[in-house]
Structures are given as C-alpha cells and as structure tokens.
Amino acid sequence: MYTMRPYDAFLLISFGGPEANEDVIPFLENVTHGRGIPRERLAEVGEHYYLFDGVSPINQQCRELLAEIRSDFSANDVDLPVYWGNRFWDPMLTDTVAQMAKDGVRRVVAMATSAYSNYSSHRAYLNDIATAQEAVGPDAPRIDLIRPFFDHPGFVEPLVEHTRAALDRLPAGKRAGARLLFSAHSIPTAMAEASGSPHQDYGPEGAYVAQLAEVARLVVERLGSGHDYDLVYQSRSGPPSQPWLEPDINDRLRDLSEEGVSAVVVVPHGFVSDHMEVKYDLDNEARETAQELGMDMVRAGTPGTHPAFVSMVRELVAERADPHASRAGLGNVPGCPEESNDCCQRG
C-alpha cells in the first residue's frame, strides 16, 4: 500500500456555488462580502444564475472530479480518504475541517480548483484554510496546500486536446484561418502586479499574466498548427474607475472582426472546469457578440475530469509529500514556492 506519508487525508477546496434560486443571493453575499462590488453587477450576476434555475454547475463538477480522484487513488493504491470543502457554499470548508478533526485526521494535503498565481486563486485559499483551522480550534488538522499547477502537463495536455477538438468543430474551410482566443478571469491590475512570489521577476504585468501567456504559448506550440492567438479576459466585476486586465473578450472579438477574422476558437485556459463564468460569460455573452459580428465561434473545454488531469492530482500529492521531489513543470515561468507567506498579495 502506497501511503503518501506524511498525509492521512486529501482535501479538494473549491469556490462553491448555489444549487437553488433561493441560495443565489446568500451565495453572492458570501463571495462579495466587503469587496466593493457594485450592486448593479451583483444583480446582473444573480440573473446569470437564475437563467440556470439557480444551479451553478461547479458543485456537480467537483463531485465528478472527486469520484474520479477516488477511483484513481484506489487504482494506484493510494490509501487517502478524500474530503471536499468550498470557500463560499456548502459543503463549507470550515465544516469539512471540523469533520476531519472528528475523524481523527491530523495532516492533510489539499488542492484548490484553481491553477494560477494570484490573490483570488492562491492566497485567498491559504487565508480561508487558516480561518477554518482557527474556527475548529486545536484539534484542526495541519493542511498543506498544493502549489499553483498551471504549468503541469496534466493541466496543459487536456487543453491541447480540447483545443484540437474545438478546431475540428469549425467548418473545414474556416479552420486554418481561425484565431485562437485564450481567455482567463480578469482581475484588478494591482492584484495582477502583486501576483506570484515577490522574489521572482515575472515582468511588469506580474506572475498571473506571465503564466497565462506561457500556458497559451505552450498549448499553441503543442498544437503545431501555426495558428495566431491572443490572450483575452472575461468576467470583469469591479467599478469602472478601477483598472482590470484587458482586453475584454467581447472588445477583442469586435476588433478582430474589423481586421477580417471570421472564425475563432475560445480556449478558457484560465479555468479548471466549465463553471458559470465559462458557461454564461463565454457560451452566452461572447457567443452573442460573435453572432452579431457574423463570426464562427467554438469554445474549447476546460480540463474538467480529463484522465491526465485526474492523474495530475495524484502526482501533485506525491510531489507535495516529498520535499526532494522534482517539480513537473512545462515552460519557463515560475509558480509560487510550496511554503510561502508572502506570495500573491491582494495588491
């Protein structure tokens, strides 16, 4: 039996989402607590959830990933029980940490459903782990979070495969001339500049943008088809006075249309699963923009439960368990150190 010493449990930590209409507003209040998001934006985002009867796809996607992790662990003789806790909706992280304490779990390896270095995707998870441990008290287990994994082959390879499949869904005559749009969640530029380790040089835009650009480059390199591509952003939510990462995907689609591009493949490489920000902001909003412009648009899938992504989870657990393990990483942009108190500040 493969024990993954020193760990005695695995924990998946995700964002969480509502699964009923009456949960939408309380969920949005949890997410935006004290974050200065304009009321109009909240009402608008609420409507996105009501369109799907208040059901965010993210919890079901976590359940599917958890099922795959459990069977992968058992097929590979990894005897770690698998737990799940969310930052903003049931099952809440604090409740899961309390349950682990009750079950006698002492040392946990955790993975966030978030691949890149920035406050929202990394530091916020570390902070929420600490808050949950404090709430549970002295019996709370120690929890080691797995590093941002944007450069792991188990994240990149599924994106390559899904981009290739998306290109094949375009009309044959449009494939060669299609533009690839790599799309990620926008964040405030100040947060982007504060992303990653302060002891690394990522260039003026910070770690998050450098990592997104590197993953896009790695995917295009592996496709080997010579397609032109751009990095774009989606799901901006702050007040207009606050600068966020640009260009917005909808603005870029308009510019590309003027430049004569008539087909695009959108690759949501900033995300791990096809949750609401992918389903609404790309499949409804960006698609509508593309339709208005008369462009063909196909959206590639996220890693989701791709077998390489599921194996990656086990590989990252083994990497975290062994301080001498070499890090599986493609490309040239560093992530965050394993034990880090100063990376990914809010900015």
Ligand SMILES: CC1=C(CCC(=O)O)c2cc3nc(cc4[nH]c(cc5[nH]c(cc1n2)c(C)c5CCC(=O)O)c(CCC(=O)O)c4C)C(CCC(=O)O)=C3C
């Ligand atoms: C970088 C990033 C990721 C990707 C990495 C990761 O996955 O972690 C991500 C994922 C997600 N974001 C999600 C939902 C929301 N994010 C919001 C607000 C915000 N996101 C931000 C950043 C990110 N967010 C930021 C800087 C804000 C502003 C408020 C703040 O500074 O904290 C709001 C408030 C309303 C709004 O303003 O849009 C909602 C509802 C869901 C769940 C979707 C579902 O239900 O399926 C997921 C997976």
Ligand SMILES: [Fe+2]
């Ligand atoms: Fe978000």
